[in-house]
Amino acid sequence: MATVSLKKLTKSYGPVAVVQGIDLEVADREFIALVGPSGCGKSTTLRMIAGLEDISDGLIEIGGRKVNDLPPRSRNISMVFQSYALYPHMTVRENLGFSLKIAGAEKEEMDRRVAEASSILGLDQLLDRRPSQLSGGQRQRVAMGRAIVRDPDVFLFDEPLSNLDAKLRTQMRTEIKKLHAKVQSTVIYVTHDQVEAMTLADRIVIMRDGFIEQVGTPDEVFRRPQTRFVAGFIGSPPMNLHEAAVDDGQLLFQSGERLPLPSQFKANVATGDKVVFGLRPDDIYPTGHGISSGEDADVHQMELPVTVTEPLGNETLVFAEFNGSDWVSRMLNPKPLKAGDRVKMSLDLSQAHLFSAETGKTLRG
Amino acid sequence: MKGWRPSPPLLLLLPAVIVLAAVVVLPLLLSLYSSFTPFRLTKPETLWVFIGARNYVNLLTNGDFWIAFARTVVLLTVALNLEMLIGLGLALLVEKASRGQRILRTIMMFPMMFSPILVGFQFKFMFNDNIGLVNNALQALGLTDRAIPWLIDGNLAFIAILTAEIWSSTSVFAILILAGLLAMPREPVEAARVDGCTPWQTFRYVTWPFIMPFAFIAMTIRSLDVARAYDIVKIMTDGGPAGRTELVWTLVARTAYSDARMGLANAMAYFSILLSILFTVYFYRKLAAARTQIAAEW
Numbered sequence: 043m044a045t046v047s048l049k050k051l052t053k054s055y056g057p058v059a060v061v062q063g064i065d066l067e068v069a070d071r072e073f074i075a076l077v078g079p080s081g082c083g084k085s086t087t088l089r090m091i092a093g094l095e096d097i098s099d100g101l102i103e104i105g106g107r108k109v110n111d112l113p114p115r116s117r118n119i120s121m122v123f124q125s126y127a128l129y130p131h132m133t134v135r136e137n138l139g140f141s142l143k144i145a146g147a148e149k150e151e152m153d154r155r156v157a158e159a160s161s162i163l164g165l166d167q168l169l170d171r172r173p174s175q176l177s178g179g180q181r182q183r184v185a186m187g188r189a190i191v192r193d194p195d196v197f198l199f200d201e202p203l204s205n206l207d208a209k210l211r212t213q214m215r216t217e218i219k220k221l222h223a224k225v226q227s228t229v230i231y232v233t234h235d236q237v238e239a240m241t242l243a244d245r246i247v248i249m250r251d252g253f254i255e256q257v258g259t260p261d262e263v264f265r266r267p268q269t270r271f272v273a274g275f276i277g278s279p280p281m282n283l284h285e286a287a288v289d290d291g292q293l294l295f296q297s298g299e300r301l302p303l304p305s306q307f308k309a310n311v312a313t314g315d316k317v318v319f320g321l322r323p324d325d326i327y328p329t330g331h332g333i334s335s336g337e338d339a340d341v342h343q344m345e346l347p348v349t350v351t352e353p354l355g356n357e358t359l360v361f362a363e364f365n366g367s368d369w370v371s372r373m374l375n376p377k378p379l380k381a382g383d384r385v386k387m388s389l390d391l392s393q394a395h396l397f398s399a400e401t402g403k404t405l406r407g
Numbered sequence: 408m409k410g411w412r413p414s415p416p417l418l419l420l421l422p423a424v425i426v427l428a429a430v431v432v433l434p435l436l437l438s439l440y441s442s443f444t445p446f447r448l449t450k451p452e453t454l455w456v457f458i459g460a461r462n463y464v465n466l467l468t469n470g471d472f473w474i475a476f477a478r479t480v481v482l483l484t485v486a487l488n489l490e491m492l493i494g495l496g497l498a499l500l501v502e503k504a505s506r507g508q509r510i511l512r513t514i515m516m517f518p519m520m521f522s523p524i525l526v527g528f529q530f531k532f533m534f535n536d537n538i539g540l541v542n543n544a545l546q547a548l549g550l551t552d553r554a555i556p557w558l559i560d561g562n563l564a565f566i567a568i569l570t571a572e573i574w575s576s577t578s579v580f581a582i583l584i585l586a587g588l589l590a591m592p593r594e595p596v597e598a599a600r601v602d603g604c605t606p607w608q609t610f611r612y613v614t615w616p617f618i619m620p621f622a623f624i625a626m627t628i629r630s631l632d633v634a635r636a637y638d639i640v641k642i643m644t645d646g647g648p649a650g651r652t653e654l655v656w657t658l659v660a661r662t663a664y665s666d667a668r669m670g671l672a673n674a675m676a677y678f679s680i681l682l683s684i685l686f687t688v689y690f691y692r693k694l695a696a697a698r699t700q701i702a703a704e705w
Contacts, residue, residue, distance in 0.1 A: 094597050115603040127594030131616040131700040140612070141602035192602070 044105030044118075044195035044228055045070050046091065051100035053086050060086050062252035063100065073222050073229045075243035077236055078275070083252040085200055088232045092121050092198050105195055117196075120189035124201040126181040128173040134160075134184050135169040141192045159187040162224065163217075179210045186218075190225060199231040203238060215241055236276050240264070248272050268404050270397040273320050279359060281320045282369045285399055288315040295319075295365040302342055304391040307405055316399035325393040326371040328360060329386045333374065340392040348383045362387060442673035449667050462674035471650065472675060475658040480682070482565070482654065483633045486572050487626060493573065494580025494625065495618075501581070502588045515582065518575045527642025530571035534558050534643070561651030564644050568652060571639050576632065580625045587621030588614070617701055623694035630686040634679070655679045 046068040053061040061083040068074050076084040089095040091102055093114035102109050109117050120141075128137050136143075138159055142152045160166050163183045173181055182202060189197055202218070203211045219242055222229055233239055239246045240260045248255045248263060248271075256268040267273035273281045286293040286301075288311045293301045301319070303311070311317060325335070329343060346362035346369075358376035361368040362385065371387060379385060396405040413421075442462055446454045466472045501511045518526070533540040534557035545551050557567045591614070599609045637656040640646060646653035646661065653661075655675070663672030 092597075092601055094600065114597075114600040115605070119601060121598065121601045123594045123598060125592065125594050127592070127598040129595055129599075129613060129616075140599075144603045144608055144612075188598075188602070 045103075046196055046228060046230065047101075047103045048087070048091075049101040049103075051087065051090065051102060052098045053083070053090060053095060054098045059098075060252055061090070064249075064252075064254050066247060066254065066257065068228060068230060071226050071228055073231065073242060073244045074247060075239035075245075076230065076232045076247045076249060077234065077239040078249035078255075080234060081251075082249040084232045084234075084247075084249050087249070088121075088198050088200055088230060091196070091230060092119055093117050118192075118194050119196045119198055120192045120194040121198040121200065122182075122185045122189050122202045124204050126173070126185045126205075128181060128184055128188075130173050133170050133172055134165060134176070134187075137173070137184055138165075138169075138187050138191050141188065155191050155193075159190045162190065162221070163187045178206050179214060182206060182214060183217075186221065190221075195228065197225075197227055197229045199229065199233075201233055202231075203233070203235075211238075218242060237278060240276070246276075248275060266404070266406070267320075267395065270318050270320070270402040273395055273397065277322060279323050279370045279372075281322050281395070282326065283318055283320045283397075284365050284367070284369075286317055286319045288313055288317060293317070293319055297366045299365055301389070302391065304394040304396065305340060306392065306407075307394075307396045310405045310407055311396065317405065318397040318399050318402075320395035320397065321369075321389060321391075322393065323359065323370040323372040325390040326369060327388055328371065328373050328379075329388045331373045331375055331377070332388060332390075335390050335393055338392045339390050342389045342391050344387055344389065345384050346387050348379050348381055348385055350381060351379050360385070438673045439677065441670050442677055444670045445668075446670035446673075447667050448664075448669055453670070458670075462671045463678070465671065466675055466678065471653070472655075472658065475650075475653045475655050476679070476682070478565075478653065479634065479636070479655045479679075482569065482572070482636065483630060483686070486569055486576075486633050487629055489569075490573050490577045490580050490629060491622060491626065493577045495584055495622070497577065497581040498584035498588055498618075501585055512582070512585065515578050517578075519578050521575065523575060523638040524642055526571055526575045527639040530567060530574070530639070531558065531643045534567040534570075558644055559648055561648070564648070564652045568640055568643055571643065572633065572636065575639070576629060579629055579632075580622065583621045583625040584618050587618035591617045616697070619697040620694055620701065623690050623697055627687055627690040627694065630690060631683055634683045634686060655682075 046066075048064055048066040050063045050065060051061060052059065052063045064083075064087065066074075076087060078084050086095060090097050091104075093109065093112060097110055104117055104119070129140065132140065135156060138156045139152045142155060147155075156169075160169060163186060165180075165183055165187055168176060168180060168184070173184065176184065182205075185202070199218075203214050206214060215238060218231075222242075231239075231242060243260060245257060245259055246263050247257050250271050256263055256272045258266070258268075263272055263276050267276065267281075270283065274283055284295060286295045288294075288303060289300075290313055291303050291308070293303055295301070324333070326332075334341070344364075346364050348360055349363050349368055350361040352359040352361075353376060356374075358373045358379070360371045360373050360379060362371060363369070373379075397403060398405055441454060443459060444454055444456055445458055445462075497515060501508060501515065504511055521529075532538075534542075536542055536554040536556045536559065539557065541557060542551075542554050545555065555563065557563050595613050595617075596609055599613045604612065635656055636654055637660065640652060640654055640657050641660075644652045646657040656679070659672050659675045659679070662668050662675060
C-alpha cells in the first residue's frame with residue numbers, strides 16, 4: 043500500500059518529448075486510470091513508474107521514497123502486461139510463484155500465497171498447465187495472479203484487457219473491480235478505452251500529446267469536462283461538438299442557424315467570441331423520448347430532419363441534421379423513425395458545454 | 408499396345424529417381440559393399456574378393472583408429488562448448504547495440520566467408536614457431552623468450568587447430584542465437600524485471616529457455632561440421648606430427664588415398680558416420696524438448 047507521486051515527469055527520445063512534465067498525486071489504495079488516444083504518453087508514464095523506462099527529467103516517488111534510479115525489482119510494484127507476458131516454459135503454478143522463488147521465499151510460504159492467489163482468481167484447476175494450454179481470459183487471470191502473489195505496494199496495469207474479445211473484456215472488467223475491492227491496493231491502470239476507465243477508476247487522468255488534460259472522478263470528467271478534447275473523448279457515443287460564434291445572446295452556427303446561448307455561460311462570453319458548443323446525445327432527444335434534467339432544464343425545441351437511425355433495442359440513436367452535419371441524439375422508448383422524417387427535438391441547454399474555440403478550455407465560470 | 412502401363416505420377420517421377428539412384432544410391436551401396444572387401448585402388452580385382460566383416464574387426468582392434476576417433480570426439484565437445492559460449496556472448500552484445508547492429512552482424516559473418524583451406528593456411532602461418540604472429544607477439548610482450556612449438560607439440564597443435572576452428576565458425580552460433588534473441592517477445596523479460604529478477608536471473612530463467620532451441624539448431628549444424636573436420640587439420644598439421652593430431656577423416660583420407668586401402672577406409676567412414684548420426688539424434692531430441700518447453704509455434 044502506498045501513494046505514488048509524479049512531479050514534472052518528463053520523457054523524451056532525442057528531440058521528441060513523449061511525456062511533457064506531468065504532475066500527479068495518487069492516494070493510497072486509489073484506483074487511477076490513465077486514458078487517452080494512442081501516442082498520448084500514458085503507457086510510457088506507466089513504464090517509467092515501473093522502472094522499465096528511464097526518466098528524462100522530474101521525480102517519481104512511491105510511498106514517499108524517490109525511486110527515479112531504482113531498478114524495477116527494488117520498487118515493490120507488480121505489473122500486468124497487455125500481452126500477458128507469462129513465462130511460456132513454466133506451468134501456471136511456477137508462473138505464479140516465480141517472483142517468490144526469486145525472492146528466496148520458503149516453500150510453505152510460497153505454496154500458501156500461490157494457493158491464495160489462485161483461489162481468488164479461480165485458477166485452482168489450471169495450476170499444472172502451461173500458458174500455451176490456456177485461453178486468453180485464463181492467461182490474463184494468471185498474469186493478474188502473478189501480480190497479486192507479490193503483494194506489491196502498487197499494481198500497474200498496461201491495457202490488460204485489450205487482447206480479449208468484447209464479452210470477456212466486460213467480464214474481466216468486473217473481476218478487476220472485485221479484485222481491487224478485495225486486495226485494497228493502489229492501482230494505476232492504463233487504457234485507451236474510456237468505458238474501462240469510467241467503470242473501474244476512482245479518478246481518471248486524461249492525457250493527450252504528453253500532457254494531462256484533466257484529472258477527475260468519472261462523474262467530473264463526464265459532467266464537467268475542462269477541455270474540448272476531454273468532452274469529445276469521454277462518453278459514448280461522443281458529445282456533439284460544433285463551432286459557433288456568440289452573437290447578441292445567441293449562438294450563430296456556420297450554416298446561419300441559431301441556438302439560444304445557454305444561460306449558464308452568459309456572463310463569460312461576449313458578442314463576437316468564437317466558441318465550441320457541445321451537447322451530449324443524452325441531452326438531445328426526440329421530444330417525449332428523453333430524460334429531463336429536472337427543474338433546471340432549459341429545453342429548446344426545434345424540428346430537424348432524420349438522416350440515419352441506429353436501433354439498439356432499449357434505445358435508438360437518431361442522427362439528425364443541424365448546421366450541415368449529423369447530430370447524435372439518444373431516443374429512449376424508441377418508436378420507429380426513418381430517414382427523411384422531420385422530428386421535433388428537445389435540446390436541454392442547461393446541460394450544454396461551451397469551450398473557447400481558441401484554447402479549447404471550458405468557458406464555465 | 409496393351410499390357411502394363413506405369414501410372415503418370417510414377418512415370419513423371421522416374422527421371423528424378425533414376426538420377427538420384429545413379430549419383431547417390433549406387434555409390435553408397437558400392438562403397439558399403441567395398442567396405443566388406445580388401446579393395447585396394449592399385450589392385451582393382453580385389454573389389455571382387457568378399458572378406459565379410461574383417462575390415463570392421465580390424466579397425467575396431469586398431470589403436471590408431473580409436474585414438475583418432477577419441478580425438479575427434481574431444482575436439483567436437485570442446486569446440487562446440489567454446490563456440491556456444493563465445494557465440495552466446497557475441498549475440499548478447501550485438502543485441503544490446505542500439506545502432507550499427509546490421510554492420511556488426513555482417514562483420515560477425517566475415518570468418519564464415521573464408522574457405523576453411525585458407526583459414527588453415529592463415530592459422531598455420533600465425534602459429535608457425537619461427538615466423539608466426541603468435542610467437543612474435545608473445546615474445547614482444549615479454550611473456551616468453553623461446554619459440555613455442557605450436558604445431559609440433561601434440562597438445563599445442565590441438566589447441567592451435569581448435570583456435571582456427573572456433574575462429575572460423577563461432578559466428579554460426581552467434582547468428583542463430585541472435586536470431587533467437589531478436590525473435591523473442593520483450594514482455595516476459597520486462598515481467599521478470601518487475602518480478603524482482605536481477606539481470607543474471609532474467610537471463611537464466613527467461614531469456615535462456617527462449618534461445619535454447621536456437622542454440623541446439625546451431626549445435627546440430629556444427630556437430631556435423633566438426634565431426635567431418637578435415638580441411639583445416641589437413642592444411643595445418645596434416646594429422647601430424649607423427650599422427651598426434653590425426654582425426655577420423657584425415658585418417659580415412661590417408662588410408663584411402665595414400666595407402667590406397669579403399670575397403671578399410673570405407674569401413675572406417677561408415678563407422679564414423681555413426682558418430683555423426685548419434686550427435687544429430689541427440690541434439691534433435693534436445694531441440695524438440697526445448698521447443699515444447701517454450702511452446703514454440705514453429
